[in-house]
Amino acid sequence: MIQFQYVKPSKSKAAIDTVAKDQSAVFIAGGTNLVDLMKRGVMNPEKLVDINKLPLRKIERENGNVRIGALALNGAVAEDKLVLEKHPLLAQALNAGASAQLRNMATVGGNMMQRVRCPYFYDTAMPCNKREPGTGCGALEGYNRMHAIFGHSDKCIAVNPSDMNVALVALDAVVLVSGPKGDRKIPFAEFHRLPGDTPQIHTNLQQGELIMAVDVPENPYTKNVNYLKVRDRNSYAFALVSVAAALDLDGSTIKSARLAMGGVAHKPWRLNEAEQFLAGKPATEATFLQAAQIAMRGAKAFEHNKFKLTLGPNTIVQALKNASGVA
Amino acid sequence: MKDYFFQDTIGKPMDRVDGRLKVTGAAKYSAEYELPNMAHAVLVGSTIAKGSIKSLDTKRAENAPGVLAVLHYQNAPKVPGYAQAAHPTEPKPVGQPLQLFIDNQINFNDHPIAVVVADTLERAMYAAKLVKAQYNEEKHATDFNKNTAKAFLPTAAKRNPKHPLGDYVRGKEDAYKTEPLKIESEYVIPTEFHNPMELQSIIAHWEAADKLTVYDKTQAVMGTQNAFAKDWKIPVENVKVIATFVGGAFGNGLHTWPHETAAIMAAKKVNRPVKLMLTREQMFTMVGYRPHAWQKVGMSATKDGKITAITHEAIGQTSSYEEFTESTLQQTRMMYTSPNVTTRYRILPLDVSTPIWMRGPGEATGAFALESALDEMAFVLGMDPLEFRLINHTDKDPEKNLPWSTKYLKEAMQMGAERIGWSKRQLKPGMVKNGEWLVGYGMGVGTFGANRGRAKVKATLHKDGTLVMQSATTDIGPGTGTAMVQIAAQNLGLPPEKIVFELGSSLYPPSPSQGGSATVATVGSAVHAACQALKQRLTSMVAGNADTSFKGATVENLTFKDGYVSMTASPSARLSFADILKQQNLPELEVTEESTPDASLRQKYSMYSYSVHFAEVQVHPLTGQIKVTNMVSCADAGTIINAKTAGNQMIGGAVGGIGMALTEGAVMDHRFGRYVTKDLAEYHVPVHADAPNISSLFVNKPDLINNPNGTKGIGEIAIIGVAPAIANAVFNATGKRIRELPITPDKLI
Known part of the structure; x- marks a missing residue:
């Protein structure tokens, strides 16, 4: 059988040291993605460092943030009182992801580390620069209906499949990381990468760095929020396009907005310019339409995903309408 | 459950005899x-x-x-x-x-x-x-669209032009072409996988x-x-x-x-x-699929809604090494009154594995085109599609020129239209709204041959009064054992809990495969025959008793009930099955009976099951999201043996049809001739969130010409006609006619 070592340390230092000094070692938490990839031969780690014994499951208020432990389960976070009160957008996004069974296994840290769902990445008989650098991007001239319209390169056009990540990038989350060289904080928007010439590098984590928690700063986006996911079936399907929209309203005026998209780029796609445009404007469909047009600047589609150039802005408008209550 | 008419044991929504084994994991599947x-x-x-x-x-x-x-x-x-x-x-x-x-x-x-x-x-x-x-x-050649020129008439039809796969012309060939009121549309379904x-x-x-x-x-x-x-x-x-x-299994x-x-x-x-x-x-790749198919329907009608001509052409995918065919165009020949009907069926060999029948094989593909075309024609005429179908309803088989054994499609249509609230439907698309969502209603009719084959059942009545029956049929999910127990209970007059039906072994008397919606008609008839034989044996035994209370007993003047035999005229003369065996000093009474359909009846009658499906959908105009919000599936499937398992089959078929209409379709990268959607995350079988409340209604009138239990098959008609019902509802909601399945959100924005 495929041989690999398995260790389950009870101290984070031991876990980090093990992975830091062994290029073929990886952390495993819920395993909902990694185990699949191992079964298919896409990832072949020689050592699995199970971090489930580490005390990283708490969800608590900490210094103006909701701090969510890396091992908190997706399902638990989506139902957590504090999260529902402070960050309902995150709860909505989590509930839009995967299936109930998967959400009950998958962790927050693991969800951030989820690999792309590109069929060429998954099939070892197909070309994929991410899996095997230099073999070419299978999707570029192949089947690319699910693929990126922003930030892609000619090496890779896959998208980040997570729903949770879209909400976290919109909410200015910060990732707390511990590594062989100590602790550091990574703004969520800088955690994931665009493919560029090195699509094989998935995130900006260094070898041995372990996600300990994610901080979501408390903000005014507790009421007028919407995570809208458009997909091919109504559960257990990846987004064609998804939008996380959060508004701080003063009557019918938008004080400030947060906006991000999923299913469109190699990382959760924050729409800063559209947010800036929305600030101070009346919450009307006309405003939302203009914001959506700004958001779509620079989009470039491929043979099978041209519909995203229409579905993208439409979904932004609808998410903003849902969030604001504007009919 | 109020939808069903219960009569004795047959028809009752009895729990599955193996339900407990299945939900506790005790049921053993082949790999276990x-x-x-x-x-x-x-x-x-x-x-x-x-x-x-x-x-x-x-x-x-x-x-x-x-x-x-x-x-x-x-x-x-x-x-x-x-x-x-x-x-x-x-x-x-x-x-x-x-x-x-x-x-x-x-x-x-x-x-x-x-x-x-x-x-x-x-x-x-x-x-x-x-x-x-x-x-x-x-x-390699795997791209259907790029190779349609290579499609050919199946060999069987080349050898024999009268073969059902051969070209068919009733009246004038392609008569719609010269008619003033007509439609002509092309329809595509992608390759679909059974994925049990x-x-x-x-x-x-x-x-x-x-x-x-x-x-x-x-x-x-x-x-x-x-x-x-x-x-x-x-x-x-x-x-x-x-x-x-x-x-x-669904066919694979x-x-x-x-x-x-x-x-x-x-x-x-x-x-x-x-x-x-x-x-x-x-x-x-290894166990078949529903083949990719291209179809074209031309149809013409008079202003008052009489169909004057239908031409239906189809090309189905097969492999390079085997000719797979299915009866995609059969229903077009017999479903409506049209005096002029032309059908042409071709197959296209590609460098792919061979397809296999998938639930509602052929007919489900054909019904998508035919029933969509009906809707398109009705729209051109400005006519309600239900009314259009009723106008063109046929009381005899126009293909074979024979009467139907039974046909209660009109009753089914009426039941379903009432239940879905068809009167809410507007002729003009986009007129009904629920908030931002566009609401639409659609219908589709399904039919499938009421097949029946030959089967043998061994029935052993034990001295404790229990009955064990055996036959080499299988149960892929419809609840075959349960239905057979109910048929035996009814026919022998024995409580169902005293009856066991064993299947799924070649050691048992022969039965055909479970397919083509034929099991209950086929094996159920053999169960019926075995019960009749047992009754005959028991009658002879009591009639010959020294005790003369059963003197002159015949099967007809006896009552068989609750495991007892009594003289109908003087019920005080009563003996349990167990006591009869005891009197005879028999440890058991065994009969093996074969039941064969009377071939001459197929010369006199045309036999089909029918279904009609009604769908209510909502479509979001901005995002193209589609929700099926209500479904009603009605069947004319003869006697319903078990209201619960039959309803279960209808609901399962409807969900399969939702998949066909909205979510399922394999994608191949033709550069490699290799599928890119080959797991349950990427190939979308519908899930609970896609399925609304689905009502299944049955006409529940026996077809005693088909078989002594009066049943007609359900398995196929449960899905045939569902996809067009949904596609037609999407049109009614949005005014968008999607002729290539599945109807995903990107096609509606």
């Missing part, structure tokens, strides 16, 4: 048997679509720990029953199932090139990854050199037995097939496949029982 010394096999597939194997490196796999054998075309045991080509250089004859490991040819991507056998599954899986092939690659929950699996065990036992996922116990007996040139009775439980267990032969070969080679279960990915 553990045999002593069993080895495990994993199939290795090609990574090219066409060509030949140049070299095969199996050394590393053979040397891997626990590996017992690596079989391939150079070393596999010969299957003596395979027809051998006269010369090795000659191409294989077209029209036969794939023969495993006979040469180095590759016919499709994931064509089996080796099977690895090891002492554990994990070791076999690992070693399978070590098998490496080099290929002489040839240019249970993966295809087999355990092969050579109990002696000429004695084979297989625990096999199959719908066809006898078919499998005969196929392997023929392949291995051993007596039929030396092949034992066990398929006690089957976890869904209707004949044998190469993976089964791989396990049998492997078991022969290593001289141990061998288990082989396909991976989910292999389910997309």
